[in-house]
Amino acid sequence: MVAFMSALESDLRALSAEARRRYPAVKDAAEHAILKLRSLTGPDEIVNNEEIPRVFVMACEVKNAKLSVIGMSCQQKLVSHDAIAPSAVNEILITLKERSEMVDESIHLKTLQTIVVLFQSRLQPDDEAGRKLSWPIFWVGSSYSIEENILI
Numbered sequence: 001m002v003a004f005m006s007a008l009e010s011d012l013r014a015l016s017a018e019a020r021r022r023y024p025a026v027k028d029a030a031e032h033a034i035l036k037l038r039s040l041t042g043p044d045e046i047v048n049n050e051e052i053p054r055v056f057v058m059a060c061e062v063k064n065a066k067l068s069v070i071g072m073s074c075q076q077k078l079v080s081h082d083a084i085a086p087s088a089v090n091e092i093l094i095t096l097k098e099r100s101e102m103v104d105e106s107i108h109l110k111t112l113q114t115i116v117v118l119f120q121s122r123l124q125p126d127d128e129a130g131r132k133l134s135w136p137i138f139w140v141g142s143s144y145s146i147e148e149n150i151l152i
Helices: 002-019 024-038 043-047 051-061 065-080 086-100 105-120 128-132 136-143
Strands: none
Touching: 002 024, 002 051, 002 065, 024 051, 051 065, 051 086, 065 086, 065 105, 086 105
């Protein structure tokens, strides 16, 4: 648990540093989340705190490739450590859908990795709309040719 918490804090620091000049709202939210994270003892407490996962969604919403990769990587860690509330699944799927529309291949890779972790977790979309949002894995998989390294 300590390793997970310190890895999350390190990711928040990286997010803050990357967002420093161009995205002050993300920087401030990341720094505030670092302070909040230090007061928590483990993933169980993160589940009850919407503030920390929200920072990673904010990082993805700015549509910057580096921030999106950090944000999705952190979402993936939260899901794999059961540190996400079930009510947040739809928001994660929306984020993944929106990121899958970006051209950057590192975003596509992180999207696929996060979807796999999400579907292997205990978390599932809580309604029909959420289940329909799970289509990014098909879009990313069908629109990217690994052999040719181009978007189709």
